[in-house]
Amino acid sequence: MSFELWMVRLRLWLASRPGKAHRALGRPRRAAVATPRVGVVRVAAVQMRFRFISSASVFARAVAQLVDQAAAGGAELVVFPEDVGMMLFGILPRFERIAATGSMEEALARIGSDVSVSSIVELVGRSAERIYLSVFSRLARDYGMMIQAGSMPVMSRDGRVYNVAYLFGPHGQLMGTQVKCHLLPLEAEWGFAAGDELVVLDTPIGRLAQPICMDATYFETFRILSADGAEVVCLPVADPDPSGNPFKSLRGLWPRVQESSVYGIQSCMVGTALDLTFTGRSGIYAPLDLTPSGDGVLAQALSDDEEIVLADLDMDALRTFRKEEAIRANAAFVRNYFPSIYRGFWRGGASGATRR
């Protein structure tokens, strides 16, 4: 690493000291309002507008404002979108000017000839992560609520970049993380790596999981989580599909909730980042039979802008529903095909061109 880059890193690290963000948050806030009934949990999906943020204090205030709205609505669990932490790439010196170039390729080229998204994560990641973790931890503690903090790209010790989701408990403690296991083709192009483990966490509201965006395109994710006991699945999303097509948005969490009988909380990033336009409507989903209108939707964002979506999850009703699954399992079918059906896809196996 050049001396210049080392200095940039040092400056960023100093700027990411938790005290800066915490001072911006002021004194501790009130605790979350209690939910209306025993066995019922009020949850919030945050729909957030993407922007690059240049300081810890601005980031802290932006997140706190949304948490405050969710808390005012009585939420015990708040879920943020995918790539929330990526907003903090704005702490890179002169990033605003770089980002104004319009496209990702041009922006990277402006920084250096062989600069990739991964090298940006390497440069900014640790400092951005420090701000990100300290802000969400502090807000979870201040409000006495659980916060699923969306996700952010993180460079691991092995030098690989992963997209990681974080869950904070009501005492501000980090309850667990989840690495994204199914990459967006664009992330694969960026050199991101996929995780190989799905985690279900015991929490005060039930068994909770936090896969990320594309993980919900694959039913396998939810079959595994459901088999491991997940009841509530938080899904941070940043869908770079400029069309905002409502049919395409039905291909993610909503069907997975129907297949695997869990509650689903989808929090969408909206807005633009360089040449990427994020669309989607945050929503809170349930099995069809557990929604008053029978459409599997408990609540959904009404706009394409920042919004808090609230709904009550009846955990007792879900547990009863799951005991009465409508379709019988077929163990012989499973034995016949799983997991051998994926054999051509083992890593290091067949090439992409021959995988189908």
Place this chain on the structure above:
Amino acid sequence: MSAAELTVVGFRLPFRHFSDPGQLKAALLGHIAEAQVAPQSLVVFPGLLAMGLLAPDLSMVPTGLAERLRQGAGDLEATYLTVGEEIARERHIYLVPGSVWLPAPIGYTHRACLFDPDGRLLGWQEQTHAYLWEAELIASAEVAVWQVGPLRVGVLLGADPWVPEVSRVLTLQGADLLLAPLAPIAPYASARAMAGLWQEVQQNQTYGLETGLTGPFFDLGVDGKLAVLAPCELTPGETGFFGEAGYVVSQKARSAVLEPADLHALRERYPLLRHLNPDLYRRHWQERGEGRP
């Protein structure tokens, strides 16, 4: 139609009783003529349509169904095959003549067959996953894929479109087109339909055709729908439906020309299955002690 494309035609029809096999054949041929089906097309009739050959006073309620089928089905299987074979050969079409419940030594099975334009039986597919209320249904543990013109085709029956493992297995075995000749018990809401074959088509990047039986079905009610489906990117308005968006509940027939080249180009452009995570799945199955490595 060129050899590089396949016209598919599906029907949504009210259930009716047939006094003899000739009446069933005439009815199916009438629908084919009305829809102006061209030779070499693939035609799919609704599930359980041929059950109309059985005595109208037979009860179809699940309890005791296997025994009633054993006593009342007669030569249903042979008739179903004969009628299907004759129509396929006479009209030079690929044909799924709906499906049938057939008595088995224990319980009963739900089966559909596929004929080629020479009237040859390409194969049978049985339902692989049963609803809880189908207590006597013997579920198959195997699914098959057949070549139909330029596309490879798999068939889903009963609850199978709502079990994503089935469509995944068919797709990884090479299916480009998933057929679901259904007779869903009423009410069959649009939301439930969207959670079925439409989703499977999207998450596997295949074409799909759902056909449906409607109206009173012996002492039950069925409420089938109709749709020709594709990944959103391949349909007008990116809805995933050929024709207007949403499942058809007012029309009798729907057709579409399916182009394998479009599907393969999409799979190259947006290679969903290339990002499967089989190591993750393998560990899950191994830890649960299920499945076969």
